[in-house]
Amino acid sequence: MRVFIAVDLDHPARKELEKLLKKLAKKHWAVKWEAAEKVHITLAFLGETEGVGEVEGCVGKAAVSFKPFTLSFKGLGCFPDYLLPRIIWLGLKGDLYNLATLQKTIQAKLIQAGFKPDIKPFVPHITIGRVKHARLGQRQEIGRQIKALQKMEFKSAWKVDRVIIYQSQTLPEGSIYRKLSEAVLG
Numbered sequence: 001m002r003v004f005i006a007v008d009l010d011h012p013a014r015k016e017l018e019k020l021l022k023k024l025a026k027k028h029w030a031v032k033w034e035a036a037e038k039v040h041i042t043l044a045f046l047g048e049t050e051g052v053g054e055v056e057g058c059v060g061k062a063a064v065s066f067k068p069f070t071l072s073f074k075g076l077g078c079f080p081d082y083l084l085p086r087i088i089w090l091g092l093k094g095d096l097y098n099l100a101t102l103q104k105t106i107q108a109k110l111i112q113a114g115f116k117p118d119i120k121p122f123v124p125h126i127t128i129g130r131v132k133h134a135r136l137g138q139r140q141e142i143g144r145q146i147k148a149l150q151k152m153e154f155k156s157a158w159k160v161d162r163v164i165i166y167q168s169q170t171l172p173e174g175s176i177y178r179k180l181s182e183a184v185l186g
Contacts, residue, residue, distance in 0.1 A: 002168040003049050003180070005059055005106055006040035007071075007099070009126075010158040014039075016073070017090070017156075021128060029142050030134035031088060038177060039126050041071075041092070043103040043163065044110060045118040052165070056181050058109035059163050063183035066102050068161040069095035073154035077125070082143035084136075088129035091150075094157065096124050102185075106163070161185050 009017065018036035025033055046055065074093040078085035092099070103122045110117050131139060162185060167178045 001049070001052070002170070003046040003052065003055060004042055004166050004168055005044040005046075005055070006042050006164050006166060007102075007160050008040050008162075008164055013073070013156040013158045015156075016154060017126075017128070020090075020154075024129070027145070029145075030132050030138055031129040031142065032132050033129045034127060038175075039090075039128060040164070040166075040177075041099070041124065041126055043122075044107050046110070046115055047118065049115065051115075052180055054113055055110070055115065055165055056183070058113050058115070059106055059165055059181075060183040062102065062105040062109050063163050063185050065105070065186075066098060067186040068159050069098040069185075070157050070159055071095065071099065072157035073126075075152045076128075076146050076149040078131075078143055078146050082147045084139050085131050085143040085146060087127055088131070088142075088146060089125040090128050092124045092126070095160075099124055099160070102163070 014036050017039060021033050021036055071092050071094040074091040077089050077091055079087040079089065100122055107117050131142060134142065162182045164182045165180045167180050169176045
């Protein structure tokens with residue numbers, strides 16, 4: 001099964017995100033927006049893997065050494081850049097040091113156990129949309145407007161107090177995530 005490890009948002013943060021997504025959808029950009037209930041902060045992507053019990057053990061050992069910490073939203077951005085955006089993301093602020101350290105610790109435990117997580121530099125963000133079938137000029141206009149929103153202010157802050165292990169199924173209409181287990185911090 002396809003497995004990834006993530007941190008979730010709480011209910012008030014999801015509600016604020018839902019309002020943002022509705023506002024952005026009114027712009028009629030060539031973007032496929034994520035459903036607010038699906039968004040998360042990915043800490044490790046394992047892809048097709050067996051031994052979910054071992055993954056749970058690795059995540060549990062990592063999580064127990066962290067105390068809960070707080071995160072909040074911080075502006076919009078895009079990958080790879082504002083000139084040719086493909087992914088639209090919501091930035092994060094708060095205790096990013098603990099978030100990054102948690103991510104590194106989980107990844108190290110997975111590697112020690114013989115798993116091969118997708119190794120990419122960790123950039124704390126939440127993917128909220130993907131640019132689809134847009135001409136060059138349309139992409140550039142989306143990027144220009146996203147850049148204007150990079151300092152957007154948000155109210156919600158939430159406590160990160162657990163790490164979730166998810167199964168991901170890719171279907172023609174999009175992906176479905178199913179919670180397999182969770183590990184409580186500290």
